[in-house]
Amino acid sequence: MAQKSLQDLFDIFLNQQPLFIKKEALQETHTPENVPHREEQVKQLATILVHTLRGEKPSNIFIYGKTGTGKTLVSKFICGEIGKRAKTHGLNLIALYLNCKIDKINTPYRLFAHILYQLGEQVPVTGLPTEEVYRKFIQTLDKNKSTFILILDEIDSLTDTSTLYNLTRVNTQLQNSRVSLIGISNSSGFTNNLDPRIRSSLSEEELVFPPYNAPQLKDILFKRAEIALRPGVLEEGVIEKCAALAAQEHGDARRALDLLRVAVELAERNGEPSVTINHVDTAQKKIDTDRVVEIIKTQPRQSQLVLYSIIYLKDLEKGDISTGDIFEIYGKLCKKYNLTPLTQRRVSDLISELEMLGLIGANIISKGRYGRTRTISLDVVGTALEKGREILKYELA
Ligand SMILES: Nc1ncnc2c1ncn2[C@@H]1O[C@H](COP(=O)(O)OP(=O)(O)O)[C@@H](O)[C@H]1O
Ligand SMILES: [Mg+2]
Known part of the structure; x- marks a missing residue:
């Protein structure tokens, strides 16, 4: 490209009013301050976990629901809130969050090592006998004299179920601490394939996250768009369209957010002043194509x-x-x-x-x-x- 026209291009982009003011609010990494339309689930979780504030061990909980129904968000949110409360009460409560898929936790060794790492203990990535890591794991938990809430997100990735067996029995080996588990899965069938002893222990309490409907998704999007976008950049019907498409697709909030974010990106890239329903249609095609390509390649x-x-x-x-x-x-x-x-x-x-x-x-x-x-x-x-x-x-x- 000739130098002059490249400079012109920079000018066009620089003079253009950005559509995003805080794009991050439409991304997965953003944690909203509250969780609308999951009040029931938050309340149920709180009712079970409140025992930790009295220093008792709460029941283990198994959470399931389709992708994008707010499972990760709610469980992180509630642990944060309960942690704050425990602090003001001077209680020792430690909430640990692990994503078995992202952290590639597929062996007992990796699981214990990850938890130890979060508790400030260094363990080599491989090399030690698993029993030794397990012993250190028990010692460290006990040394902390705390109630632990251990969240195992995407627990289906933990294919070695002996790990789960060890975890469900960990309290019998602790004198000064206790652990309660929150397992999270996208599939309700996950526990069916488990050893009955692990299953009954892991799902002492079960919590279902139902799909969001279109009005709920609209509301969720609206709140996040308010933070993310310059006022007035969305034409009428854009949020409704994203919500309707995502509602058709098993009520997935992640999908709804992706549609909106990509639609705005497309508009911004074309130098257009506002986002239209057509951008949402194009966004849908782009997301589907990118996803298919990514899956096929891997x-x-x-x-x-x-x-x-x-x-x-x-x-x-x-x-x-x-x-x-x-x-x-x-x-x-x-x-x-x-x-x-x-x-x-x-x-x-x-x-x-x-x-x-x-x-x-x-x-x-x-x-x-x-x-x-x-x-x-x-x-x-x-x-x-x-x-x-x-x-x-x-x-x-
Ligand atoms: N009630 C809600 N309010 C605001 N954002 C939400 C809500 N539920 C889900 N989200 C957002 O949707 C995305 C997917 O939610 P997540 O909790 O990761 O779903 P899951 O773990 O069930 O697959 C995240 O970006 C999350 O912040
Ligand atoms: Mg999740």
Whole structure:
């Protein structure tokens, strides 16, 4: 670009009134001061946890609800509040928050090491025997003479359930401290697969976070937009549109915030003075496409090939797609791309994983006395599909 026009471009951007005044308020990292429309959940949690203020051990709690229903926000919020109260009462209360997925906590060792680290104790990332770390963990908890609230967010990532077993029994080994657990999961089914002893201990109390409806999302967005944006930059109906789209998508507040933030970014990038409903539509396409691309890129090759097979079948437009159809095409594509084919069973597992990632849908159809069969549909459409196809071709080549 010629120097002159680049300078012109800087001028345009500098003279433009920014649409954001505090973008951070529309991002995940921002913690709002209160949590509207989760009063019931806050109250229930408070009722259970208030025992800690009397120095008793509260029940363990298992929280579940779909993504973006405020589980992380509420549990952090309440621990903060209870911590303040404990301080004024001179009680020793320590709330520890761990995100099992982000912190990659998949072994007992990592879990204990993480907690010890938060309590100011250094443990090497690997190397010590797990028993030794566990002993140190118990010692440190006891030394603190405190009530601990241990929040394990995205607890499904903790695949080694022996860790959970250890944790649910930790109080029997403590003399001066006690621990209560708050486990958080996006799936209600998580505890079903646990050892019954762990399950009953972990979910002494259960709390469900229902999806937000459109008016609630509108209200949440409105409050955060007030902090984030210059007054008057949103045209009529923008917040309503974001709320309506996110309500359709299992009432997800994260989605609603993303839609609004990206819509404003798009408007700002185009140098436009205000945000319209069209920006929200474009934002939706962009978010979907980015998400699909991100998932596809991070999948192993075999899984990419299974997805590619499904897209291939979909393009043929021959109606219902069965697992058998996919396996057949997958076999042919394996030859083409020089991959050793997996067994039908493994391919079936990969199909289930793609379903969990939201890229495909699976329906079980009963065929009367011929048993049941699974038909697969592709849940990626439009621009996201085009982009996805492109990325797959590139990744597999
Ligand atoms: N009631 C609410 N008021 C304001 N923001 C909310 C509310 N519920 C959720 N959010 C926001 O939506 C996003 C997702 O919430 P989060 O608690 O992370 O959901 P979950 O843990 O259930 O997936 C976060 O940015 C959070 O700040
Ligand atoms: Mg969360």
